[in-house]
Amino acid sequence: MNSLPRRVEFHEEGPREGFQMEKKTYPLADRLALIDALAESGLKQVQCASFVSPRAVPQMADAPELFARLRKRPGTRYTALWLNESGFERARACEQVDLDxxxxxxxxxxxxxxxxxxxxxxxxxxxxxxxxxxxxxxxPxxxxxxxxxxxxxxxxxxxxxxxxxxxxxxxxxxxxxxxxxxxxxxxxxxxxxxxxxxxxxxxxxxxxxxxxxxxxxxxxxxxxxxxxxxxxxxxxxxxxxxSVAGLGGCPFAGHKDGSASGNICTEDMVFMCEEMGINTGIDLEKLLEASRLAERIIGRPLNGHLMHSGTLAALRA
Amino acid sequence: MNSLPRRVEFHEEGPREGFQMEKKTYPLADRLALIDALAESGLKQVQCASFVSPRAVPQMADAPELFARLRKRPGTRYTALWLNESGFERARACEQVDLDxxxxxxxxxxxxxxxxxxxxxxxxxxxxxxxxxxxxxxxPxxxxxxxxxxxxxxxxxxxxxxxxxxxxxxxxxxxxxxxxxxxxxxxxxxxxxxxxxxxxxxxxxxxxxxxxxxxxxxxxxxxxxxxxxxxxxxxxxxxxxxSVAGLGGCPFAGHKDGSASGNICTEDMVFMCEEMGINTGIDLEKLLEASRLAERIIGRPLNGHLMHSGTLAALRA
Structure with missing residues (x-):
């Protein structure tokens, strides 16, 4: 374990990749609250929405409004996804999108x-x-x-x-x-x-x-x-x-069962790093609040482990 | 990855640890079918039941009958758990228990x-x-x-x-x-x-x-x-x-949420080994049949990943 990095950076994809694959469109206020909880935990980059065809992905049709209503925290970049020029131009038109x-x-x-x-x-x-x-x-x-x-x-x-x-x-x-x-x-x-x-x-x-x-x-x-x-x-x-709580997955990957295809779970991986002495800059307890919020919003048990078992901090004390 | 073993052995705990922690007692025929499916996949050791107080753990009260009705496959050991002398004596009294x-x-x-x-x-x-x-x-x-x-x-x-x-x-x-x-x-x-x-x-x-x-x-x-x-x-x-399908967990570990505390999932870990060229002696497709059988028996989605996404064998062809 000698070559482990000292510091690791996680880029959060849940608010975009996680909600994009859901059949239902979730209220803007809920997604804004989740994005804010994620940024509050210390995540330096949160992908908030995608600027794609509202017809193909109605869940993300409100991306401009989402960015307009964001209350940005200093130190966090609020990014977006685009797949073509028109999506990029729509993203560019939103002042609050941090273009990467x-x-x-x-x-x-x-x-x-x-x-x-x-x-x-x-x-x-x-x-x-x-x-x-x-x-x-x-x-750049x-x-x-x-x-x-x-x-x-x-x-x-x-x-x-x-x-x-x-x-x-x-x-x-x-x-x-x-x-x-x-x-x-x-x-x-x-x-x-x-x-x-x-x-x-x-x-x-x-x-x-x-x-x-x-x-x-x-x-x-x-x-x-x-x-x-x-x-x-x-x-x-x-x-x-x-992705927070292991949300996400690619709807076009051809899996029988979407539930299996989630992204790696942010808080479980942050926990692994921190337990091994690798700094992530993230407040794990706050991140768990965000993952539990994600579960309340989605309304079914999510794939994350730590969110259901808790960290070791209190048990060590 | 130089020091990886060439061959790895998995001892299956699902039929005992998995069903012991469930509130409900599952039909003997279902548990026997699962044990048989597990042995058929090539698992060399399957822990089938525990000989503990039937009052404390009613789910395992039928352990003697389970062993009496086992159709044993050659090459697989059918083991049991005991915690005290009386449990051990009850296990010893069952001819088909492979005592370890x-x-x-x-x-x-x-x-x-x-x-x-x-x-x-x-x-x-x-x-x-x-x-x-x-x-x-x-x-021994x-x-x-x-x-x-x-x-x-x-x-x-x-x-x-x-x-x-x-x-x-x-x-x-x-x-x-x-x-x-x-x-x-x-x-x-x-x-x-x-x-x-x-x-x-x-x-x-x-x-x-x-x-x-x-x-x-x-x-x-x-x-x-x-x-x-x-x-x-x-x-x-x-x-x-x-444990097949990631069943299991310790009911006395004090977790808020039992669903988080399952054992490592047999088929996911067998898959990892085989993908890295480590021999397990297990037929993964047959093992997946066992994990899906476990899910049908338990009657709710289980924690295993591979059982919901499938192996890469067909996708490689």
Missing amino acids: GKIVFYVTEPFSQRNNNCSVAENRKRQLAWIDRYIALGI LEQAYVVTAFGCNLGGPVPVTAVTDVVRWLADVCADRHIPFPAFYLADTMGWANPKEMQSRIGAVRQLVPEARIGLHLHDTRGLGGANVLAALQMGVDLFDS | GKIVFYVTEPFSQRNNNCSVAENRKRQLAWIDRYIALGI LEQAYVVTAFGCNLGGPVPVTAVTDVVRWLADVCADRHIPFPAFYLADTMGWANPKEMQSRIGAVRQLVPEARIGLHLHDTRGLGGANVLAALQMGVDLFDS
């Missing part, structure tokens, strides 16, 4: 087609256009995601070279444009990762871009979420997307 | 009192009597458990010396009696373990008894079950108690 330049790569044709309606190659061209758009607007390119980086329910196994090809291509693009290489996220969108493959793919990326920060976007689809986080921590990874 | 000599140590006074109604020291004396009873009956001493080996909800933090004291004492007892040192189980009865402490406690035990096999009995109370298993695998541990 991000791009998303696909590595299998069927998922690129289903989620994005274009080929892997065409998507890569589009990401190049995004990079140039961000540069033109003075928005912060995050590059590779979705289904460990395997794809629709396209099958993903060779590690599919991931490293993206790294090489992006490194050239960044060098050409004299911009820093962004945080490079491996997304286990469909729960294919295991700890061994985790370490091997992180190692392969790091070999190509040793200075780059590596991030992980993991789902606990097959019960290996926590073990995968540990394997990544052992490789020095210090940046994770996660 | 086991002893249980406590390291905190309040849990020893609550679970066992005697002091830690008195319990140790009783375990000595068990060892001599097993020797007299020609039953196979397993020694330390419960709450990582911490106790009732007694607070457990120093590592409380565990190593048991190891030293037991090593002396075994040497005196010229019997082999048994598999030594660290039980995280109440979900206090984290991966760092896991490795440090395993290391401390191994230093004292380098040749001894170390086993783990883990609960996923706080969401770290899978990460703790990984940490143990990295120390070469190859023996785990687990």
